[in-house]
Amino acid sequence: MDFPLTAIASIMHRVAGIALFMFIPFVLYFFKLSLESESSFDMAKVLISQFHIKIFLFLMYFVFLYHLFSGIKHMIMDIGYFETKDASRRFAIVSLFTTLFFYILSVLL
């Protein structure tokens, strides 16, 4: 089974979407903590600075960015650009590197 890169990129978009769906309860929990009171806001900040949670959040943030940029890629292709076999392959690579670029940039900031 040898899938083309564009197929892998497309499946990863789906996998990322499912992962984000399962991530929602955590987001809601932290959202609730962050608004309840100042002490619970501080508690949420302490929680997200825990090593394990932090690693998990960085991973989910990457998944979110990947889903976002492949979504944008999808819509640019819907408009009619980069639809040939070669162009779509290069476009998939470009979207992955754009994801990595923004991920690293925002993590450093």
Added chain:
Amino acid sequence: MIMLSNTGWKSGLKEWIVQRLTGIYITFYFLFIVFYLFLNGGFTYLNWINLFSSFYFKIITVLFIFNIVLHLGIGMSIVTTDYISSSMLRVFVDFLVNIFLLSYIFFIMQILWGFK
């Protein structure tokens, strides 16, 4: 023989458009929060509570959840129709997904109007 058409009822065109429009809303919602926090000096309790105390931003947030419900409802059902061949199981999974998604509307409203 099943005839598929790209016009009329159940063509998927509506889902196709809704998926893209909701995606755009979700993107701009997150961009707004990022820029708001960035321009107001970072992620502090005061900034955060000011943003979500605003009635209009509460409405925008509830609409955001509606967008999430639509986007994920369509996205998840596309995935389930592609990978779950048993229609019994697929309908059940779609049902569970939608129950979860709809409950988030009430969670978010309780959080938004429940604090302070």
